[in-house]
Amino acid sequence: xxxxxxxxxxxxxxxxxxxxxxxxxxxxxxxxxxxxxxxxxxxxxxxxxxxxxxxxxxxxxxxxxxxxxxxxxxxxxxxxxxxxxxxxxxxxxxxxxxxxxxxxxxxxxxxxxxxxxxxxxxx
Amino acid sequence: xxxxxxxxxxxxxxxxxxxxxxxxxxxxxxxxxxxxxxxxxxxxxxxxxxxxxxxxxxxxxxxxxxxxxxxxxxxxxxxxxxxxxxxxxxxxxxxxxxxxxxxxxxxxxxxxxxxxxxxxxxxxxxxxxxxxxxxxxxxxxxxxxxxxxxxxxxxxxxxxxxxxxxxxxxxxxxxxxxxxxxxxxxxxxxxxxxxxxxxxxxxxxxxxxxxxxxxxxxxxxxxxxxxxxxxxxxxxxxxxxxxxxxxxxxxxxxxxxxxxxxxxxxxxxxxxxxxxxxxxxxxxxxxxxxxxxxxxxxxxxxxxxxxxxxxxxxxxxxxxxxxxxxxxxxxxxxxxxxxxxxxxxxxxxxxxxxxxxxxxxxxxxxxxxxxxxxxxxxxxxxxxxxxxxxxxxxxxxxxxxxxxxxxxxxxxxxxxxxxxxxxxxxxxxxxxxxxxxxxxxxxxxxxxxxxxxxxxxxxxxxxxxxxxxxxxxxxxxxxxxxxxxxxxxxxxxxxxx
Numbered sequence: 001x002x003x004x005x006x007x008x009x010x011x012x013x014x015x016x017x018x019x020x021x022x023x024x025x026x027x028x029x030x031x032x033x034x035x036x037x038x039x040x041x042x043x044x045x046x047x048x049x050x051x052x053x054x055x056x057x058x059x060x061x062x063x064x065x066x067x068x069x070x071x072x073x074x075x076x077x078x079x080x081x082x083x084x085x086x087x088x089x090x091x092x093x094x095x096x097x098x099x100x101x102x103x104x105x106x107x108x109x110x111x112x113x114x115x116x117x118x119x120x121x122x123x
Numbered sequence: 124x125x126x127x128x129x130x131x132x133x134x135x136x137x138x139x140x141x142x143x144x145x146x147x148x149x150x151x152x153x154x155x156x157x158x159x160x161x162x163x164x165x166x167x168x169x170x171x172x173x174x175x176x177x178x179x180x181x182x183x184x185x186x187x188x189x190x191x192x193x194x195x196x197x198x199x200x201x202x203x204x205x206x207x208x209x210x211x212x213x214x215x216x217x218x219x220x221x222x223x224x225x226x227x228x229x230x231x232x233x234x235x236x237x238x239x240x241x242x243x244x245x246x247x248x249x250x251x252x253x254x255x256x257x258x259x260x261x262x263x264x265x266x267x268x269x270x271x272x273x274x275x276x277x278x279x280x281x282x283x284x285x286x287x288x289x290x291x292x293x294x295x296x297x298x299x300x301x302x303x304x305x306x307x308x309x310x311x312x313x314x315x316x317x318x319x320x321x322x323x324x325x326x327x328x329x330x331x332x333x334x335x336x337x338x339x340x341x342x343x344x345x346x347x348x349x350x351x352x353x354x355x356x357x358x359x360x361x362x363x364x365x366x367x368x369x370x371x372x373x374x375x376x377x378x379x380x381x382x383x384x385x386x387x388x389x390x391x392x393x394x395x396x397x398x399x400x401x402x403x404x405x406x407x408x409x410x411x412x413x414x415x416x417x418x419x420x421x422x423x424x425x426x427x428x429x430x431x432x433x434x435x436x437x438x439x440x441x442x443x444x445x446x447x448x449x450x451x452x453x454x455x456x457x458x459x460x461x462x463x464x465x466x467x468x469x470x471x472x473x474x475x476x477x478x479x480x481x482x483x484x485x486x487x488x489x490x491x492x493x494x495x496x497x498x499x500x501x502x503x504x505x506x507x508x509x510x511x512x513x514x515x516x517x518x519x520x521x522x523x524x525x526x527x528x529x530x531x532x533x534x535x536x537x538x539x540x541x542x543x544x545x546x547x548x549x550x551x552x553x554x555x556x557x558x559x560x561x562x563x564x565x566x567x568x569x570x571x572x573x574x575x576x577x578x579x580x581x582x583x584x585x586x587x588x589x590x591x592x593x594x595x596x597x598x599x600x601x602x603x604x605x606x607x608x609x610x611x612x613x614x615x616x617x618x619x620x
Contacts, residue, residue: 049455052459055451056452092531099452103530103536108459
């Protein structure tokens, strides 16, 4: 029995094609997510899905009332570590904020609020 | 042999003599009568109802209410043999050590003895309520179960046991379950349809000389006892003492205006939180009763004693009531928090959270007498119910710690639904756990009875039941009041020795 290379190559290409399509299907929503650009990207870019986080942030702002992104961002910037580090430290220190009753680490809740505030500002 | 007698067949004007008169055939009265079998004490028990529910008898419980909305007084207890076990849910759990302690930060707190005094009576109480082997928080060592890994913190998994289920739903109803046993007690006469209507004091006011009784059919009779035990429930015990005011204008045993005060129940704020677990479904033990280790078991969450002491919160038993569906904000919160904190929430599940919690003792939450009278001519009970903002705040602090602990351990997230008083009160239910109207205290100025349940100043009048609880804990009272009654039985045996 003779084996030609052509079907093998075609099969390989098809598999690659299927793999790429699947990858795009999985990754596209993330790649196409709207990023909320702001002067606070150093903080907010540490959050994966900014649109989802902005929903949380709106509830945080509703709880806090007045909200000043610049002031809050400065308070976060003087702390050490990543947003995740700050969030874990907040949990240990019992520093939490609520978003419509959802209890969150204070730093994460504030970062979400910055996103919501900037999304509103950018229209 | 049959020790049961129908008081409606007694000739009016009958006068009965007995060593010990028990007023009320609920869990306390039945426990006491059975515990005294084979003793030399001749016991008479008066039960207002018969063996079945009867509308006109139940109506004797009606009464007005003021203050925080509560359950109808004729709907939160049952007036026939077995008392309120005729409608209980069978939830059992011993009180915690801290529940007995006087706490400087909690006004009016503390029992006149510690849990170690009740400890010897819990195994027999467990038998009476038919809750199987005494397992409770030893459950994880007794059978395989995966509890939610909360890590260290103020909240832990605790365990209920359940009174024996008959068929699929009913726990032990004391009247139905123990009627046969009671009928075999040779030193007992149990009168059904017999209502105590007055406690009559001796001329010196220092002891009871007689109890008046009546049936709804019009028979009136008296009992001359050496000793009396009130076991008619926290509300009725107080009502009878207050209404017996022919000699002492404030009522029997009420020289210090304490009878009826400190009434309590467990508030049940349903759907007060949403729990999201990140790592899949909770064990079915959290969601309902499961049979394991020879018992009906259910897991719940509760504040640890250390947390209660350090944060000044009271008892609560937090239950998982069922599945929940997250809204868009809930989904966004789970995604944002889990991704940022580095937790895998791919198998997240959401649950509705319920609870029963302990309010602080409040002298203004009280039973008094109404001007209206019932069919027997007795003043009706009147309840002024209260619950303070601090009561809600203490439970909320417990939820906040649970939320923090869930985040710290990576076990999940918590949404707390209520913040304002109005939110807490909306749909607030109660446990039908009447406690506290005849609280124990060694000081007559601070309690109606002494540590043995003997009414201060009245040499032969005892009280039994959860009305004695000075502080309440979060545990369901039935098994605990049965343990306390077994202790009273030993005390009475000592008196009659």
